[in-house]
Amino acid sequence: MTFNPNADVTGSSAKRRGRGPAIAGGAGFVGIAVVVISMLTGVDLTGLVGGAPQQGQDEGTAIANCQTGEDANTDDACRLDAGEEVINSFWSSTLEGYREPTLVIVEGSTSSACGTASNATGPFYCPPEETVYIDPAFWSIVRQQLGADAGSLAQLYVLAHEYGHHVQNLIGVFEQYPRNGSGEESNAVRTELQADCFAGAWVDAAANQKDDNGVSYMKTPTQQEIDDALEAAAAVGDDHIQEQSGQVNPESWTHGSSEQRQRWFMAGYDGGVDACDTFAVSGSEL
Template sequence: MTFNSNADVSGSGAKRRGPGGGVIAGGVGGLGAIAVILLQIFTGADFSSLLGGLGGGSTQAGPETEITQCETGADANARVDCRLAAGSKSINAYWASQVQGYRAPQLIIVDGSTPTSCGTASNETGPFYCPPEETVYIDPTFFDVLEQQFGDSAGPLAQLYVLAHEYGHHVQQITGIFDQYPSNGTGPYSNGVRSELQADCFAGAWVANAEKSTDENGVAYLQQVTDEQINDALDAAAAVGDDHIQAQSGQVNPESWTHGSSEQRQRWFQEGRRGGWQACDTFSVGNNL
């Protein structure tokens, strides 16, 4: 996905944060815990030390600095952190036009790792949304992991698909979807899987309308998406499907799924592109996920 080079993408409000010093109590909750579990599934390694709430503490967060060197679309095309910051402006503009009273989440670009009230954020835990903080955390080096571990090219639209997916969780939080459909364990028809597939669908809805968002001067943030870029995003969706991740360890167990299969993630992304966010009711389709 390519930004128009002359688009004004400044003032996103995105911040950068890395590790600090000292120790605070805390633990992984919600999507952070899920990310750690998925990591252990596909690597076979033990990352239980990231689950601070199960014993011990976590490092205090370092100081936050606002990302101020991302001014134009050209900057967003050249740097991943600028691309994420600029992408947040387009995603927020879309949801502000769709959800009455929409409020933007905080976006934190993680350098290395940082503690949150939902657990440690790093490239190992992957991007996640922390509902109590209404904050999206993402370490750009995660895209290197995506490419190396799963063979995905992790191009610009794939990166923004991941970001838009996490913003989809924010929409679920502020509109009461999380409260209406609380987590009920794992499995192919669990609320967790349904919420993840809905976030994929929300991301697709944004992609279909991304080039319509403009800066204060009326310049579109993004150029029209290409078929090649869509395929890249679909590859990313497939790479993070539960069945694909579990296949890395040699055993696929649908009853432990938390995000949905590769086919489901691709299909719901496309559903959002075709029908908009109104087509994203994954909770009323029964077993037809």
């Protein structure tokens, strides 16, 4: 998804944080399994792949040279920083009482209240801090080990998914539907699919969000960009991940199948936030 080159994205407030080397992208199946299990859960499992040690928390530095939509179109970190601005704009106008989470762009690794953040743990939302952690180096893992292109809209889909978890935190989903247990119809899967749906709703509305000068932040997504986001959704489906090990076990699912993740993304894209109550549907409809 492309930003309008002259859009003003300087209001974004993401911070770079991190010290030390990142986990290498070629961690093999065990590594990518850790990425998927850790992604979005706030549970640090980097020890399973010899992950980076806990680092001392630092204050972080602002993203440099991220002022226009053109900057966001050419730099992954800036794209996330600018994406934060558009996602917050959407939710501020959609959800009464919305408050913005913190976005941390990880460099190497950094500590959080939910464990170490790095490209080995993948992007995640940490509820106690109301903070999203994401390392742009994660895209190389998606490309190399999961076979997705991880283009611009795919990256923003992942970011919007994490912000969907923040919305769930604000509206009480985590308390009402604890994500203990696993399986095709589990609360864990329903939680992830709802975040996918929220992401789809944002993608549909993103081109309507404007900067202080009345310029649309983003262009309407092309079909190719939508397909790229759907490819990313499929790549992180539980069944696709498990196929890498040769055994698919739906009873262990925590994020949903590739088909489910694509379908709920499109449910949000076509129907908006009101179409995203994954907890109200029966298992056959999930």
